Amino acid sequence: MLHLRPHALQPQALQSEALQPQALRHQALRPQALQPQALPSQVADAGASRPHYWKSTAVPAASARRIDLEERVPKLLFVTPEMADFVKVGGLGEVSTALPRALRQTNDIRVLIPGYRQVVAGRRITEVARLPPAWDLPGCTIGRMDMADGLVVYVVLCSELFERDGTPYGDGRGTDWDDNHIRFARLSLAAAEIARGVADIGWRPDVLHLNDWPAGLTAGYLAWHRTPVPTVFTVHNLAYQGLFDAARMASIGVPEQAFRMEGIEFYGKMSFLKAGIYYASHVTTVSATYAREITTPEFGCGFEGLLRVRESQNRLSGILNGVDESWDASRDPSLAGHFDRRNLQGRRLNAVETREAFRLGVSQGPLFAIISRLVQQKGIDLAIEAAEKIVEQGGQIAVTGQGEPLLEDALRRLAERHPGQVGVRIGFDEAEARRLFAGSDFLLMPSRFEPCGLSQMFAQRYGSLPIAYRTGGLVDTIEDGVTGFLFSELSCSGLMEAVSRAFDSFSVKKTLLAMRRNAMSRQINWLQSARRYNDVYERIRTWGVSLPAAF
Numbered sequence: 001m002l003h004l005r006p007h008a009l010q011p012q013a014l015q016s017e018a019l020q021p022q023a024l025r026h027q028a029l030r031p032q033a034l035q036p037q038a039l040p041s042q043v044a045d046a047g048a049s050r051p052h053y054w055k056s057t058a059v060p061a062a063s064a065r066r067i068d069l070e071e072r073v074p075k076l077l078f079v080t081p082e083m084a085d086f087v088k089v090g091g092l093g094e095v096s097t098a099l100p101r102a103l104r105q106t107n108d109i110r111v112l113i114p115g116y117r118q119v120v121a122g123r124r125i126t127e128v129a130r131l132p133p134a135w136d137l138p139g140c141t142i143g144r145m146d147m148a149d150g151l152v153v154y155v156v157l158c159s160e161l162f163e164r165d166g167t168p169y170g171d172g173r174g175t176d177w178d179d180n181h182i183r184f185a186r187l188s189l190a191a192a193e194i195a196r197g198v199a200d201i202g203w204r205p206d207v208l209h210l211n212d213w214p215a216g217l218t219a220g221y222l223a224w225h226r227t228p229v230p231t232v233f234t235v236h237n238l239a240y241q242g243l244f245d246a247a248r249m250a251s252i253g254v255p256e257q258a259f260r261m262e263g264i265e266f267y268g269k270m271s272f273l274k275a276g277i278y279y280a281s282h283v284t285t286v287s288a289t290y291a292r293e294i295t296t297p298e299f300g301c302g303f304e305g306l307l308r309v310r311e312s313q314n315r316l317s318g319i320l321n322g323v324d325e326s327w328d329a330s331r332d333p334s335l336a337g338h339f340d341r342r343n344l345q346g347r348r349l350n351a352v353e354t355r356e357a358f359r360l361g362v363s364q365g366p367l368f369a370i371i372s373r374l375v376q377q378k379g380i381d382l383a384i385e386a387a388e389k390i391v392e393q394g395g396q397i398a399v400t401g402q403g404e405p406l407l408e409d410a411l412r413r414l415a416e417r418h419p420g421q422v423g424v425r426i427g428f429d430e431a432e433a434r435r436l437f438a439g440s441d442f443l444l445m446p447s448r449f450e451p452c453g454l455s456q457m458f459a460q461r462y463g464s465l466p467i468a469y470r471t472g473g474l475v476d477t478i479e480d481g482v483t484g485f486l487f488s489e490l491s492c493s494g495l496m497e498a499v500s501r502a503f504d505s506f507s508v509k510k511t512l513l514a515m516r517r518n519a520m521s522r523q524i525n526w527l528q529s530a531r532r533y534n535d536v537y538e539r540i541r542t543w544g545v546s547l548p549a550a551f
């Protein structure tokens with residue numbers, strides 16, 4: 001029996017998520033639900049992506065060797081709702097750009113992403129397969145893009161679902177799309193059908209790597225269709241659960257038997273996140289500490305019981321994210337001044353430019369940065385409280401990010417109260433963020449929970465020392481007093497205790513310089529993460545897939 005309890009950590013964005021009761025539509029379609037039809041044969045240009053050896057039986061010796069090698073390279077489909085090459089809302093977008101590229105060295109990895117406007121606009125895309133409608137999911141086309149560096153990206157083309165103004169998840173003003181269950185079921189079913197070979201794109205993955213709730217239902221479709229393809233489900237943030245009214249199950253082909261605790265039911269709703277956790281062969285999350293934390297009631301958001309079971313089965317691991325090579329202060333084209341850990345002079349130019357951009361006065365005091373999605377998770381309210389004291393002590397603060405309107409407003413008001421001392425730019429400009437990492441002295445990151453966190457690692461790489469709550473990936477990446485500052489009590493006074501130590505270090509230049517150098521010396525890269533993922537892929541391929549008995 002699993003012990004599930006309501007969770008307290010759900011961000012507001014989710015509370016508005018598609019929970020309105022909806023009539024059970026198209027119930028008559030359900031029996032056919034588990035038998036998606038064969039695809040139409042008009043597959044344009046599929047040959048282009050199909051390895052030649054699939055076409056020919058007479059293979060010359062040299063090609064045979066190549067084929068042998070090709071066949072031994074694992075084929076991975078990486079399914080994600082965002083990718084910074086095209087569009088990102090936060091850290092998942094960064095991961096989806098960097099990790100597949102690191103994994104390319106040892107795998108034939110391809111990415112599958114929805115065809116948002118930002119993905120398809122002005123790009124050359126080759127149609128490789130068509131998928132018919134299923135339940136309330138409209139038909140779609142699978143397109144293929146070859147990125148400049150050779151990475152293959154498949155795109156689920158369905159303009160009525162994906163080509164909208166806004167973010168991948170909503171209108172960009174805080175409201176999620178009401179048909180997100182259809183949109184991400186479409187993505188997930190496309191992934192499952194590629195794995196089954198029903199969507200013949202001339203390539204079939206050995207393993208699927210699914211990311212966050214928008215891809216979670218893939219594992220469910222595979223189980224319900226009895227397709228023994230191993231899957232890894234990565235939780236980037238347990239607080240986003242893809243919760244929808246159970247009345248919507250029929251519209252996306254979720255079988256009735258799946259609506260139970262040993263399935264996708266979660267406190268009377270259906271959860272795409274739970275589909276991923278329950279049906280995937282292996283669950284990973286993005287740091288070792290968060291992997292432990294989510295098995296506890298404090299951080300488990302109600303999934304701790306199931307996650308404890310996965311842990312006991314050796315099917316839960318924490319794999320730390322990396323930092324990609326573009327984070328190199330000696331040659332980053334976004335920076336106003338270049339530097340490295342031996343010569344930090346160039347940092348000053350970034351500080352000057354940042355102070356100008358954020359309308360801060362000239363100052364000898366420390367510059368604190370906040371570079372974040374502006375959501376409850378990130379402890380922005382604590383930072384705002386602490387800001388008053390930081391300014392009193394001679395510090396300045398530059399904030400960039402966007403998110404919940406209430407937090408955006410509170411930050412604007414903070415800047416109005418402290419002209420020249422606090423600068424706030426709502427929105428997100430990657431180059432400006434990089435200059436801020438490179439020009440600030442400290443990064444404020446009092447996240448209430450943090451699965452891994454990338455910003456603290458970017459800050460360290462650019463010599464800005466993170467000040468963070470002792471939680472999740474922050475524990476695994478910040479050494480207190482050496483490469484940043486950690487505090488243990490989640491309150492304004494807890495944060496201020498670490499801020500005081502930061503002020504102290506700022507006044508002793510030798511200490512500050514030593515800490516900056518320590519932080520910049522941290523060796524964290526995506527190849528380390530890729531090796532760990534490879535171990536997981538290898539293990540689940542060896543173990544095979546056990547399908548749930550009920551289906």
Ligand SMILES: Nc1ncnc2c1ncn2[C@@H]1O[C@H](COP(=O)(O)OP(=O)(O)O[C@H]2O[C@H](CO)[C@@H](O)[C@H](O)[C@H]2O)[C@@H](O)[C@H]1O
Nearest residue numbers: 089090091092236372373401402428450451452453454455
């Ligand atoms: N308004 C904005 N628009 C666009 N980009 C913005 C932005 N605000 C910040 N960013 C950028 O997004 C990234 C933030 O990544 P984080 O990992 O710190 O948090 P996030 O909560 O998004 O990611 C979740 O997934 C990642 C990836 O696994 C985990 O590290 C993390 O703990 C988890 O919460 C940084 O690259 C930052 O520069």
